[in-house]
Amino acid sequence: MKYRKVLIIDDAQIDRYMAEKMMKKYEFSNEIITVESAMDALELLESFKTNPEALPDLIFLDINMPQMNGFDFLDEYEKLPELIRKKCIIIMLSSSLHPEDRQRALQNPHVFTFLSKPINAEKLRELCEMTSTGSNNLM
Template identity: 35%
Template sequence: MSNTPLVWIIDDDDISKYVMKRNLRQLSVTNVIKFPDSVQPLKILSNNFESTNELPDIILLDLNMPILNGFQFIEEFKVANEKIKKDIQIYMLTSSLSSEDVDRAKSFPEISEYFIKPITLRNLSRIVDNVLQE
């Protein structure tokens, strides 16, 4: 991996995407792709199993989205991940305070961590640092 990870922000909320991208820029992370739902990212994952440069190092995944929610994305990701030749860290983000959502997120080993929105600059910094140290 280069000195800056490829980050995918999968979120239907434009304000959340804007804030996360701005905060990532403060951390010198400029390789960021934003998606309004999880359909296109799943297609990219499925079509680029071996092309690790096309795949993200970090996915910031919203839980509540149209078409496929974050948990449905994770279920689809699990299937694709068996063929992917890259370690992708997924961080789930949500405005939900539901303990059921937190517990369900913790049941997926594919989810590195679960954050209540808005994610702080400090937490983003920790995520980026963790990925860069691997």
């Protein structure tokens, strides 16, 4: 499955670069947008409210970011118009080994699944399978 548009939200330039490179290599998406902060992402999503076709299919959201972390983003995301919230599938990303982060992410109704960094070909393949079947049990 190839996605029309993907948004990567991560403060770490190397992680954004590697995720984008992997997605391009495996033709995961037609368009990849990267932003370095949750605030930038919220502004971008808000700008699409009059043009929902421009919204990303998938949002890859890092948990650990300065100023506004991934969980803070989700709190603000809840305030966005329903049209936006229904269109986007959120995948939480983290290099954290804390099981509490994974559990907290998966308890959020807007989070489809949780992925450990770095993103690789196998994770992208499994994610495609999961989104096509509706299952969110990525190992």
